[in-house]
Amino acid sequence: MFATRHLASLTRSMSTLSRVHTAKAPAAIGPYAQAIKTNGMVYTSGQIPVVPETGNVVEGGITEQTRQSLTNLSEVLKEAGSDLNKVVKTTVFLKDMNDFVAMNEVYASFFSEHQPARSAVQVARLPKDVAVEIECVALTD
Template sequence: MQKIINTPSAPAPIGPYNQAVLAGGFLFVSGQIALDPVSGELLKGDAAEEAELVMKNLGAILEAAGLGFENVVKTTIFLKDMNDFAAVNEVYGRHFTGNFPARETVQAAALPKGVQVEISVIAAK
């Protein structure tokens, strides 16, 4: 059984997917980029500013599913430039305490809408 999670507090999907899917006790959250959930406009900022909005959007989706960052067990971070790792990692780290999730961070040749950061998460109910 699957439950689709979509909230107006995070950007609407820009393709044939949902913000998140709850299945088998896990919440699979689609990759989030720095889109303003109200206007749908892309944030024009540096990688750290993008990461801050991405984490806010992820938090809104987790909340809509009745979860929080403490439930996240796995993350994937995509960066346009690995030189932004430290700045993005600092923002990312502020949203987790105690038991940090498993993670990989990779540099991607291109990301949706030309953003610098995209992050997806998996959380356990």
């Protein structure tokens, strides 16, 4: 009986999943969505500092790359019916933790009033050898 109810609940939840896509952020470079919207939440894939119009990594260092990653993230959220003020949690992946202070200065300009929970971790390598990738979980309308 429990298994039947659980399966029915899971099936209902699965039917409310919707894929989010906007041309104002880089297209997924693999078999995944820019974000998934479900039950009043949006879960984004990591956004890297690729300029959507060119498909190239933005020129510059960690400052420019963080700005582009957060701009891309903002566009995905907008398409999902959300925005940076509704972000619950972010995860920042850094190629080099020595870039933390510079990344944090740019990050603070995007999250000045509303400051979501955040994790920042150093990783061995990121797609396209970028310096930063940022993902989030947010509320939707």
